[in-house]
Amino acid sequence: MLLHITNKKDRLAVLGMIILLLLTFIAILAPYIAPYDPVELNLTQRLLSPSIKHLLGTDSVGRDILSRIIYGTRISLMIAVIVVIIEVFFGVVVGTAAGYFGRAVDEIIMRLADILLAFPGIILALVIAGLLGSSIMNLIIALTSVGWVRYARVVRGSILSIKKEGFIESARAIGCSNLRIASRHILPNIISPVIVLATLNMGTIIISIAGLSFLGLGVQPPTPEWGIMLNEGKPFMESAPHLMIFPGLMIMITVLAFNFLGDGLRDILDMRINDIVEY
Amino acid sequence: MVKFIAGRLALAVLIMLGSAILSFSILTLAPGNAAEAILSAERADDPQLAEVESFMERHGLNNSRLIRLSQWLHMLSKGNFGISLRTGEPVAEEFRARFPATFELAASSMALAIIIALPFGVISAVKQNSILDNVIRFVALWGVSMPNFWLGLLLILCFGVILGWFPTYGSGSIVHLILPTITLGTSMTAILMRLQRASMLEVLNENYIRTARAKGLHEVLVIGKHAFKNTLIPVVTIIGMQFAHLLSGVVIVEQVFAWPGIGHFLVDSINARDYPVIQGFVLIIAFFFVLSNLIVDILYAFLDPRIRYGRTQ
Numbered sequence: 001m002l003l004h005i006t007n008k009k010d011r012l013a014v015l016g017m018i019i020l021l022l023l024t025f026i027a028i029l030a031p032y033i034a035p036y037d038p039v040e041l042n043l044t045q046r047l048l049s050p051s052i053k054h055l056l057g058t059d060s061v062g063r064d065i066l067s068r069i070i071y072g073t074r075i076s077l078m079i080a081v082i083v084v085i086i087e088v089f090f091g092v093v094v095g096t097a098a099g100y101f102g103r104a105v106d107e108i109i110m111r112l113a114d115i116l117l118a119f120p121g122i123i124l125a126l127v128i129a130g131l132l133g134s135s136i137m138n139l140i141i142a143l144t145s146v147g148w149v150r151y152a153r154v155v156r157g158s159i160l161s162i163k164k165e166g167f168i169e170s171a172r173a174i175g176c177s178n179l180r181i182a183s184r185h186i187l188p189n190i191i192s193p194v195i196v197l198a199t200l201n202m203g204t205i206i207i208s209i210a211g212l213s214f215l216g217l218g219v220q221p222p223t224p225e226w227g228i229m230l231n232e233g234k235p236f237m238e239s240a241p242h243l244m245i246f247p248g249l250m251i252m253i254t255v256l257a258f259n260f261l262g263d264g265l266r267d268i269l270d271m272r273i274n275d276i277v278e279y
Numbered sequence: 280m281v282k283f284i285a286g287r288l289a290l291a292v293l294i295m296l297g298s299a300i301l302s303f304s305i306l307t308l309a310p311g312n313a314a315e316a317i318l319s320a321e322r323a324d325d326p327q328l329a330e331v332e333s334f335m336e337r338h339g340l341n342n343s344r345l346i347r348l349s350q351w352l353h354m355l356s357k358g359n360f361g362i363s364l365r366t367g368e369p370v371a372e373e374f375r376a377r378f379p380a381t382f383e384l385a386a387s388s389m390a391l392a393i394i395i396a397l398p399f400g401v402i403s404a405v406k407q408n409s410i411l412d413n414v415i416r417f418v419a420l421w422g423v424s425m426p427n428f429w430l431g432l433l434l435i436l437c438f439g440v441i442l443g444w445f446p447t448y449g450s451g452s453i454v455h456l457i458l459p460t461i462t463l464g465t466s467m468t469a470i471l472m473r474l475q476r477a478s479m480l481e482v483l484n485e486n487y488i489r490t491a492r493a494k495g496l497h498e499v500l501v502i503g504k505h506a507f508k509n510t511l512i513p514v515v516t517i518i519g520m521q522f523a524h525l526l527s528g529v530v531i532v533e534q535v536f537a538w539p540g541i542g543h544f545l546v547d548s549i550n551a552r553d554y555p556v557i558q559g560f561v562l563i564i565a566f567f568f569v570l571s572n573l574i575v576d577i578l579y580a581f582l583d584p585r586i587r588y589g590r591t592q
Contacts, residue, residue, distance in 0.1 A: 114290070115297035118565045118572075120524060122531075123545070127305060127561055130549035207426045211531050214428050215546055230429060237432070238440050248429030256424040263420065 013264020019257035027074040036064035038071040038224040047240045057242045059232060065242065068224035069250050075225050076254065079140060080205045084198050086144045091151020092194065098152065099159025110156070113149045121146045122208060129217045139218045143208055147201070154197055158190045192269040200262035203255035210251050226251050283580055291573045296352075298565040302558050303351050307344070360563070361555035365548065370559035374541060380450055381533070381540030385525040387456055388464035393518070396468045400475025401510075405502060407480065415472065422469025427528070431462040431535035448537035459536045463529060467521060474517050478510040485509075512582050519575035523568045 026033065035055075042062030050057045056065040098109040116124075125142040132138035162168065162185075171181050212218035213227030221228050226247040233243030354361065360370035403415040438458060439447035445458050482488065483506055491505045492498075530542030537543070541560060548556040 111290075111293065112297070114294050115301060118294050118298050118568050119301070119561065120526075120528075120564060120568060122528070123561060123564055124305075126530060126546070127549060127557055130546075131305065131552075131557070203424060210426055211428055215531065215534060217546075217549065227428075230432065234432060237436050241436055244429075244432050244436070248426065248432065251426050251429060252421075252424055255426070256421065259420055259424050 010264050010268065012260045013268075016257040016260025016262075016264065019253065020261060023073055023077065023254060023257070026070055027077045030070050030074045034064075034067035034070040036067040038063065038067040039222045047236060047243075049240070050242060056246050057240070059229070059243055060236055060240075063224075065229070065246055068229060069226070069246055071224040072226045072229065072247065072250065073254075075136075075219060075223060076206050076209055076251075079136060079209050079219075080202050083140055083143045083147065083205050084202060086140070087148040087201070088151055088194060088198055090144070090148035092155050092190070094148070095152035095155025096159060096190075099156040099163070106156070109152070113152055116146065116149050119146070122211070125208060126212065126215070126217060129212055134217055134220050136219055136223075139209065139212060142212070143205060147205070150201070151194060151197060154193050155190050158193055159186070162186055162189050196262055196266045196269060199258055199265055203258035203262070206251065206255055206258070280580060284577055287573055287576045291569050294569050295566060298562060298569070299352055299355055300348065302562040302565065303348050305561065306554055306558060355562075360559035363548075363553055363556045365551055365553045365556070370555050371563075373544065373556060374560060374563050377539060377541045377544050380538060381526060381529050381542065383450075383456065384459055384463060384529055384532070384538060384540060385522065387460045388467055388525055389518070389522055391460055391464035392467035392471050396471035397475055397514070400472045401479055401502065401507060403472070403476045404479030404483065416476070419469040419472045419476075422465050423473070425465060427462050427466060428531045428535050430465060431458070431532055434458045434462060435535070450536075450538050459532055459538055462535070463525065463532045466528075467525060470521065471514070471517065475510065475514055478513045479506060482506045482509045512579065515578060515582065516575050519571050519578070523571040526564065526567060 040063065042058070045054070045058050045062040047060055048054055048058040048062075054064050054066065056069065058064055059068070094109060098106040124146050128142035128145060129138055132141065168181060168185055171185050176184070209218055210225070210227030210230070213225050214231045216231070219225040219228060221232070229247035230244050233240070233247070236243050358371065360374075362368070363370055363373055366373065399415050403412045406412050435447045435458065438444045445454055447458075449455055488501060488506055491501045496505075526541075529538070529540055530546060532538065533540045533542040534546055541564075545557070545560045547553075548560070
């Protein structure tokens with residue numbers, strides 16, 4: 001990838017990568033870099049504007065916004081990564097089964113996928129999260145139960161197209177073992193679209209996490225989470241707009257970084273835009 | 280052609296049946312006893328055991344799941360989606376009453392997206408790698424990365440609270456429509472712009488474009504007639520699919536702007552555990568999805584002669 005850095009689009013991808021590395025460090029080192037306790041109330045310090053003492057100000061119960069945003073990075077990235085891992089796992093297993101066995105198995109799995117895709121993802125997640133009750137665990141269940149389908153489709157598609165290609169036969173003809181064919185020829189061809197999809201999907205998942213929490217159906221207060229912070233800041237929009245500006249900015253930067261990276265990766269790995277546009 | 284449409288219809292019916300079963304099974308997710316939850320939501324205190332029993336008896340909740348499922352499907356076949364526990368009105372009626380507001384918002388957002396995205400997508404592709412192209416691409420990427428609830432809040436802050444140009448919530452007039460439309464339309468515009476650019480770039484590499492240029496056709500005609508027309512198939516597909524997504528994407532936007540549509544009512548119903556409404560709304564929305572995909576498929580067949588003459592892949 002580094003060989004392509006001269007390309008403009010790849011520069012954006014590298015920028016996205018750098019931002020994401022930075023965010024990862026922030027998430028991991030949160031307890032060491034956050035200046036205050038993110039959930040400690042301080043009613044004498046309510047709704048302060050940004051200052052040297054509180055760089056991004058304080059919220060309606062005197063919590064330091066910068067500290068909450070730093071811990072929020074941890075929550076959002078952690079949930080999003082868990083969701084993506086589960087989705088990829090189920091997507092690859094089901095998609096491989098459909099593509100490999102073909103015929104009836106494929107037909108049944110793909111029609112089930114059609115049914116699941118007939119439900120608008122965010123609405124289904126909303127309903128599942130709402131009915132199960134609001135918690136991080138249920139949020140993860142709600143998001144993954146909808147999200148794995150797209151991976152299954154992509155994996156199935158790749159396997160079907162690989163089956164048609166000649167290189168598997170050539171590999172077999174020159175005496176490659178099944179294991180070598182699977183690991184060296186089939187896996188790399190499934191992995192690149194999955195990586196691109198997962199990267200772009202991370203952005204969508206982070207927006208969904210914040211969105212559901214914003215509606216009160218995701219992460220619960222007082223956990224420092226960006227969507228909750230937006231919701232809590234909304235009533236103070238006039239007097240203290242910084243309450244809702246910084247968390248939103250953080251969501252946008254994170255999602256943008258994932259999209260920069262995902263877009264760049266897609267170009268490098270030469271995928272068509274159609275595969276990712278459907279959400 | 281007839282065979283193609285018949286196949287699509289059969290598939291659509293199958294998916295609708297599947298969605299009906301799925302929407303039924305969603306409710307089994309709810310922890311604890313649904314009757315108890317409903318009764319305690321109606322009043323402040325915990326319901327008596329006898330009350331729960333009689334409620335379950337009245338609503339047939341004691342029957343086995345299979346019997347309840349067949350009852351649910353039977354009800355649906357008559358166009359009956361049940362009665363809202365909160366308002367006592369039929370669910371279908373509640374949906375119908377709120378649908379126009381949501382449709383208005385979705386349609387205006389889609390119109391905004393088409394008006395902006397198609398021309399800019401074409402310009403971006405034709406002037407590939409120019410400064411303008413880079414700006415358009417960056418704006419498009421920003422548009423898909425922007426959480427719409429935050430965009431909504433920012434627009435309210437800027438144009439509602441600070442400048443005071445537009446009302447910050449409610450519906451009923453054109454001025455009420457402007458901020459929610461921009462909020463909902465931004466990501467749609469971005470998605471469509473990226474797609475229009477990508478399919479335009481693809482078409483511009485085709486041989487018939489080279490032929491058109493070679494025979495000395497004016498560039499405007501090459502782009503407008505030969506290239507643009509051929510990008511319409513994928514674009515129309517996405518517009519159709521995204522329109523159904525817009526209907527669902529309104530959930531959060533409606534919440535931000537207190538827009539009295541189906542999304543707003545659905546979130547309220549989830550919070551109140553109004554099960555029939557949740558079940559019914561989700562199913563009706565799924566029906567819209569299936570229907571719009573079906574229309575897109577058939578439209579596709581009309582637009583693409585390869586499908587029309589039965590030479591499917």
